[in-house]
Amino acid sequence: MTRIFGSPGRYVQGEGVIDSIEEYLPMDGSQAALLLDEQIVDLVAEPLRAGLDAAGFRIESIAVDEVPTNGVIEALVDEIDAADVVVGAGGGRTLDITKAVAARLEAPLVTVPTIASTDAPTSSLSVIYTESGDFEALQFHGVNPDLVLVDTGLIARAPTRLFRSGIADALATWFEADAAYRAHGKNVFEGRSTRTAHAIAREAYETIDEHGVDAVRAVEQDAVTPSVEAVVEANTLMSGLGFESGGLAAAHAIHDGLTHLEVHGATHGEKVNVGTITQLVLEGRSRDELHGFIELSIELGLPVTLAGIGLADADAATLQRAAEAACEPTETIHNEPFEVTPTAVADALLTADHIGRTLKDG
Ligand SMILES: [Zn+2]
Numbered sequence: 001m002t003r004i005f006g007s008p009g010r011y012v013q014g015e016g017v018i019d020s021i022e023e024y025l026p027m028d029g030s031q032a033a034l035l036l037d038e039q040i041v042d043l044v045a046e047p048l049r050a051g052l053d054a055a056g057f058r059i060e061s062i063a064v065d066e067v068p069t070n071g072v073i074e075a076l077v078d079e080i081d082a083a084d085v086v087v088g089a090g091g092g093r094t095l096d097i098t099k100a101v102a103a104r105l106e107a108p109l110v111t112v113p114t115i116a117s118t119d120a121p122t123s124s125l126s127v128i129y130t131e132s133g134d135f136e137a138l139q140f141h142g143v144n145p146d147l148v149l150v151d152t153g154l155i156a157r158a159p160t161r162l163f164r165s166g167i168a169d170a171l172a173t174w175f176e177a178d179a180a181y182r183a184h185g186k187n188v189f190e191g192r193s194t195r196t197a198h199a200i201a202r203e204a205y206e207t208i209d210e211h212g213v214d215a216v217r218a219v220e221q222d223a224v225t226p227s228v229e230a231v232v233e234a235n236t237l238m239s240g241l242g243f244e245s246g247g248l249a250a251a252h253a254i255h256d257g258l259t260h261l262e263v264h265g266a267t268h269g270e271k272v273n274v275g276t277i278t279q280l281v282l283e284g285r286s287r288d289e290l291h292g293f294i295e296l297s298i299e300l301g302l303p304v305t306l307a308g309i310g311l312a313d314a315d316a317a318t319l320q321r322a323a324e325a326a327c328e329p330t331e332t333i334h335n336e337p338f339e340v341t342p343t344a345v346a347d348a349l350l351t352a353d354h355i356g357r358t359l360k361d362g
Pocket residue numbers: 119169252268272
C-alpha cells in the first residue's frame with residue numbers, strides 16, 4: 001500500500017492574527033463568502049471583514065447556526081453560487097459546513113477555528129448529520145484548507161471544557177496513529193501512514209504531557225502563555241495532521257460505539273478519552289503506561305470512567321451494544337495490530353472503567 005500524507009497549504013497561529021488575515025491569505029480574487037458561527041459573530045465579524053476588504057474582496061457574510069446536514073450545505077451552495085474564497089469561522093460544525101460548501105463551489109478555503117476542541121480546522125473531511133441530528137456520514141472533500149488561521153487569544157477565551165476536550169482528542173491521536181502504524185493500517189486518505197505523520201502524532205502527546213496541565217490553568221484565566229501556544233498547536237495542527245495522515249484506531253471507534261448509547265451530555269473529546277483508556281486496556285499496555293495515562297487525564301480534568309461521560313448506569317448488555325457498534329466492519333478499530341472482537345471491547349470497557357474509578361477515588 002502506498003504512503004499518503006496530506007495537509008493544509010498554510011497554518012498561521014498567534015494571538016491577534018485574526019486582525020490581519022489579509023497578510024496571510026494565499027489567494028486573491030474579488031468575491032469572498034464569509035460563514036460565521038452565530039455564537040461568535042460579535043468577536044470575529046469585524047476584523048475578518050476588515051481584512052478581507054483590505055485584500056480587495058467584496059464580502060457576502062452569512063451567519064451559520066446549524067448542524068451540518070446535506071440540506072444546510074445545499075442551501076448555502078445555492079445562496080453563495082460562486083466565490084473566489086470561502087472563509088469559515090467558528091467551532092467544528094461551522095468549519096465542517098464551510099469545508100463542504102467550499103468543496104462544492106470548488107473555491108479556495110480558509111478555516112478560522114475559535115475553539116481548539118476538534119480536528120476539524122485542518123482536515124479534508126466533514127462530519128454530516130441527519131435532519132434529526134444523528135451522525136450520517138463522513139464526507140471526504142479530497143482537498144485540505146488553503147489556510148488555517150488560529151487566533152490563540154480567541155481560543156484562550158473560549159470555554160475551558162472545550163480546550164480540555166481538544167486535548168483529549170489530541171492525546172488519542174498518538175495512540176491511534178501508533179496502532180495504525182504498527183498494523184500497516186489505512187489513514188483517512190486510504191493510504192499507509194508515513195514516518196512524518198507518526199512523529200507528528202507522538203509530538204502531540206509529548207507536548208500535552210509537558211504543557212497540558214499548565215495550559216489548562218492559563219485558559220481558565222483566559223490567558224495566553226507559551227504553554228497555551230504549545231497545546232493549541234498540539235490540539236489543532238499536530239492532532240489534525242496526526243489523525244488524518246496517521247490513521248485512527250480503537251479510541252475513535254469506541255467513541256462511535258458509545259454514541260449509540262444515550263451520552264448526549266459529553267463532548268466528543270470526553271467520549272474519546274474513555275475510548276483511549278479502553279484502547280490501552282485492549283492493547284494490554286503495561287501498568288505504567290495505562291495508569292500514567294489515566295493519572296494525566298485526571299490532572300487535566302478529563303473523564304476516566306463511564307460515570308464521567310454520563311453512563312454511570314450502563315450494564316454489561318448496554319456496553320456490549322456499544323462494543324458491537326465499535327466493531328462494525330467499516331470502523332477504524334480494525335486498524336489495531338490484532339483481531340478485535342466485540343467481547344474483547346466490552347471486557348476492556350468494563351475493566352477501563354473499573355481502573356479509572358479506582359485511580360480517581362485513590
Ligand atoms: Zn476526534
